[in-house]
Amino acid sequence: MGTAFLFSVLILSAAAVAASPLALTLERAFPSNHGVDLAQLRARDNLRHRRMLQSTNYVVDFPVKGTFDPTEVGLYYTKVKLGTPPREFYVQIDTGSDVLWVSCGSCNGCPQTSGLQIQLDYFDPGSSATSSLIPCSDRRCRNGVQSSDASCSSQNNQCTYTFQYGDGSGTSGYYVSDLMHFASIFEGSLMSNSSASIVFGCSNLQTGDLTRSDRAIDGIFGFGQQGMSVISQLSLQGIAPKVFSHCLKGDSNGGGVLVLGEIVEPNIIFSPLVPSQPHYNINLQSISVNGRTLPIDPAVFGTSNNRGTIVDSGTTLAYLAEEAYNPFVNAITAAIPQTVRTVISKGNQCYLITTSSNADIFPQVSLNFAGGASLVLRPQDYLIQQNYIGEGSVWCMGFLKIPGQSVTILGDLVLKDKIFVYDLAGQRIGWANYDCSLPVNVSASAGRGRSEFVDAGELSGSISLLDGPHNHMMLMKTLVLSLFMHITLISCFVFL
Known part of the structure; x- marks a missing residue:
């Protein structure tokens, strides 16, 4: 059988190089006088895979749970595995901050239970065989101090942090280094045992809304672009590309897709990031309502200290600069039928419509950005359905204002049901309307590189990424191509 296989390889090799005068020497990788144990073959493949991963970015996939609906969860979260042995932690997906942190033992104010029906856990550096504390002298800590994501205590040489969020909640703690385990996808295959060493926060104090149990989680996963963020750390190590993407489902079940990689979709349009922010x-x-540009001075949206427009998945609703809020609400009110009753509920503009009507009576809104990119909003992207009163339903503005501030924040209300690509290498953000329950194609590098196929929902090492007749055909093509590549390699190289 070995001789027949060798002869077949020679025939295929000859056909592939028939037009070339190159003479190739073919030798066996293993002795021919006995069978090769499967474990040896697997070990050789694993070594080859590790060599490839050291020099090649690959797609990292995170499961997504939660929903934008403030009456349900009001946040999207994912699950990370940290330490040795790995333990699971549920963390909020937050593009408005940089650092990944989780609750640690002896935490003051950390919730004990969660209304999200998840099991809360505490990270214990002493119980992980691969954990170590980060001293002030560590280069990563010094970088964190420069970006205000870290501070140092001269008493114990410990790298620490203190964060205060916009809702008044806060956390403080210290940094540790340990392994993060994740689902990575390389050449169409799920590699469930991938891991990398990262620095993350160990929270020993929480205040404000972080102490509440109704929607408590284990921590926050900051996807910002500063040096302490996981996306920056993995990119610096050459493990993941300097681009990530999400597609957050807007239905009652929630969930979606979150990957370190670029979701490839032909309808995506991009707008440049404001530099040095x-x-x-x-x-x-x-801002346009039904195609008509609102009379708002463009300087209102200019970026400076505490001004500008921020994309933030850690915010549930959306917020408009105070000077733009009244023109926006007035334009919405003027565009709907006069039969719609307007009411003020807790200081917020609401609309009472009959059951025979639906949200389609509200106008289309367009947020127009630099580069000619417009973010088109459906009524359900700027309104929240509150409740039913008799034979009518109440829809309230999901865009609010922060008194005395000129910041605009695009939270989950706006981000849902769309692909969002954060291309840090190209310093731009892109988006496109999309059904986030559908699979997506993901490139391991910005700029339409090699693509992988990622399905919505949590991935498992025991299931295929490809499903359905079309995708089975894709899998067969991949297997044929892989076989051809292996044959070509056998014919072109001498294995030791």
């Missing part, structure tokens, strides 16, 4: 700022230039 700590957040994901893009330049909003105007």
